Amino acid sequence: MADNIVFVLGAGFTKAFIKDAFTLTDHYPLDHLLSKFSKKQSPYAHMILRLEQERAKRSDGRFDLERLMTRLDSIMPHDFEKKIIQQLDYLRHDLFFDFVKRLESVNPQRALPSELTSLAKWCINHHANCITFNYDDFFDQALWDVKQEFTEPYGGVYWHPNSGYGFFCPPADALVQGNNLSMGHSSMLLLKLHGSINWRVKRGAIAPYQLDTVHHYDKWSVHNSLAADADIVKRHIESKRFIVLPVLMKSDLTDQPTFRLLWDEAYKKLESATHVIFIGYSMPLTDIPAGFLFGEAIRKSTKIDVVNLSKRKEPKEIQKLISNYQSVMPRLTKKLFDFDGARPWLKKYGFIT
16 A cells, blocks of 8 residues: 655754745844834833843844744733833834745745656645645645646646635635635645645635635735735735734644644544655654654654754754654654755655656
């Protein structure tokens, strides 16, 4: 029987193909925010930013965005007494949109390496589902580029954003055009468990958002190019992206029906898989829901490979990642881990050419 393969893709996966891809622990300039939230006008917001900047300097210049987002998302008891909640709300809002801009600024030409498209083709042809925590939509575009079905056929081998995300996600221009759309059957699913940079919500929708309020709006799919007027489309969608904020307590995972559906679908795919391949995913101990998902859904008989990259091959760095995985799945042994990088491993085993 052929393997039922499921790929689990982390930030290191995108980084392997798009070298400028952004990660949550990365070099992230704060000077522009420090200037806007000045010590005089917003002293407490300024202090929090300054503390995080100093912490980054002690960590090889790498700034932990999840830590700062968590601080701003979780109001502290002393915030009430100091009457600084409004300051922190403004900073949280600006940091989120700055984060989105950073994501969108990567590879603006949308030029994808042939190896990424090669992997996308393999996944479609072999019906290999993918689970990812990445916000970017580079692999989405690669999957689309394989076939570019303008309308979803009732059969065939393809991936389409309308059906390929695991729920009916129509294009945003359907809000302003009389499109008669229906959900097709993509050959495989790209389950984005933390949302996506190209997912937008219908303007005026009230949280928690119903499934039919989420639409895809992107530069690479056919629908955006067919829109009569992009400005009209933008007026019908919220500017905020439909993603789970990089915070410690991710309440949207249980509050939002879309994410409940996607996580249940991910559980089913992992439960039925005969081979799970983790690529560029660090299994962070702070992502408790993900740990429960993998620990409970993956069977003991399932073959597992973990592919990552350790540039300096530091024993401590390697051991930390192995320990993270073993805390979730204690049966994993060191021989299941590969630290030569995603592209060499995928080539070695014939997933890309």
